[in-house]
Amino acid sequence: MNRRQTLKFLAGAAAFAGTATTIGRGAVAQAKPVFSLPPLGYPYEALEPHIDTATMNFHHKNHHNAFITNLNGLVEKYPDLATKTPEQIVSNLAAVPEAVRTPVRNNLGGHWNHTYFWELMTPGGAKAPAGDLKSAIDGTFGDFDKMRAAVKQAALTRFGSGWAWLAVKDKKLMIFNTPYQDTPHMDNAAMPVVGIDVWEHAYYLKHQYRRGDYVDAWWNTVNWDKAAANFKKAMA
Amino acid sequence: MSFKLPPLPYAYDALAPYMSKETLEFHHDKHHQAYVDNGSKAIAGTPYESLSLEEICKKAFTEKNAPIINNAGQHYNHIHFWQWMKKGGGGKKLPAKLQGMVDRDLGGYDKMRADFVNAGVTQFGSGWAWLAVKDGKLQVGKTPNGENPLMHGAKPILGVDVWEHSYYIDYRNARPKYLEAWFDNLVNWEYVEAMLEKV
Numbered sequence: 138m139n140r141r142q143t144l145k146f147l148a149g150a151a152a153f154a155g156t157a158t159t160i161g162r163g164a165v166a167q168a169k170p171v172f173s174l175p176p177l178g179y180p181y182e183a184l185e186p187h188i189d190t191a192t193m194n195f196h197h198k199n200h201h202n203a204f205i206t207n208l209n210g211l212v213e214k215y216p217d218l219a220t221k222t223p224e225q226i227v228s229n230l231a232a233v234p235e236a237v238r239t240p241v242r243n244n245l246g247g248h249w250n251h252t253y254f255w256e257l258m259t260p261g262g263a264k265a266p267a268g269d270l271k272s273a274i275d276g277t278f279g280d281f282d283k284m285r286a287a288v289k290q291a292a293l294t295r296f297g298s299g300w301a302w303l304a305v306k307d308k309k310l311m312i313f314n315t316p317y318q319d320t321p322h323m324d325n326a327a328m329p330v331v332g333i334d335v336w337e338h339a340y341y342l343k344h345q346y347r348r349g350d351y352v353d354a355w356w357n358t359v360n361w362d363k364a365a366a367n368f369k370k371a372m373a
Numbered sequence: 374m375s376f377k378l379p380p381l382p383y384a385y386d387a388l389a390p391y392m393s394k395e396t397l398e399f400h401h402d403k404h405h406q407a408y409v410d411n412g413s414k415a416i417a418g419t420p421y422e423s424l425s426l427e428e429i430c431k432k433a434f435t436e437k438n439a440p441i442i443n444n445a446g447q448h449y450n451h452i453h454f455w456q457w458m459k460k461g462g463g464g465k466k467l468p469a470k471l472q473g474m475v476d477r478d479l480g481g482y483d484k485m486r487a488d489f490v491n492a493g494v495t496q497f498g499s500g501w502a503w504l505a506v507k508d509g510k511l512q513v514g515k516t517p518n519g520e521n522p523l524m525h526g527a528k529p530i531l532g533v534d535v536w537e538h539s540y541y542i543d544y545r546n547a548r549p550k551y552l553e554a555w556f557d558n559l560v561n562w563e564y565v566e567a568m569l570e571k572v
Contacts, residue, residue, distance in 0.1 A: 199546040296518055297536070317498045318498075336537065337536065337537035337538050346399055346404055346407070
């Protein structure tokens, strides 16, 4: 077979594969990617006026989706991505082979953080902490406003891209920030209760350089029922 | 000595459509101004005050002084960033000395351009991509946040800001498009050559 015939043969095989695809059998199921973009649990405009529709669209469909695309490209090099949960992997990065550790850290961290972030925000839900979480916040920081001021400070002092967190470590609430897409599980070995994305893409279209205004607006979107569930899980 | 914000060396709308007036207003008047203010505060009353900006960058990195690395670094980076751009910039015709080094050390213009853009694309999060001279050789590199090649024993001759504030208004998440447009249409090669002459 010469080169031209080979190409023609391969084209025929591709056409055959195409037929298989249309009837939805065989190789198609195996080709399903391991990672897919989780849908938002609310419309893109649902968090207006606190988080604008354009930002939500770019943030979810482009930024979050880039992590999904990159992760699917990493599965072959690091098959554990298909068998372990993201939380298991981000909680023990030392177990990830060094050759893929940085891309796993960045992309699985980005995927975990954003999935968490979308679920934490909601147009409805409780607007302030109650019960055990309220008691823990009051006991640790004084009151709700003082806790919010400390999270804002953590958000403003993260130079460049990153996140600010209210989290639980050793059954105690604490506030810190992380660089890039690092999750609270990584260097801090903590479990988050609430977290805010302070990459500029999270606020630049609406607030530009005014990161503090974004943090102030963002509190209006936090679902404290979800935060209470996060707290319960972290304290278990 | 405290830091001072230099005026933009061209009109705010001079770089449109590749970099908009709006982007330059926020970037120069707000972001750079904040580095000037915070950097001045961080060095006030310290031995850093008597040093040149380049010396401040190097000393801060050696001493792991994060507020000064960040703010003095960004002040240095932005002073040159404004100069590294001009209306009607870019193009493949490089000044003679620079062309010689690009050919000798970086495999020619096309490879240098591809490697520089790739450095910018692969800098995860905020940071910069660079052409810098180290041990007499030209190299392509990248640094996070406010760091620059001075802190890594090299002399920068060209740098591009890949913080999202530099391109989000004009390009959204499309960082590769921003970098290609920047390289092909804005780079002030005469200023790059002038920095190379001083190395």
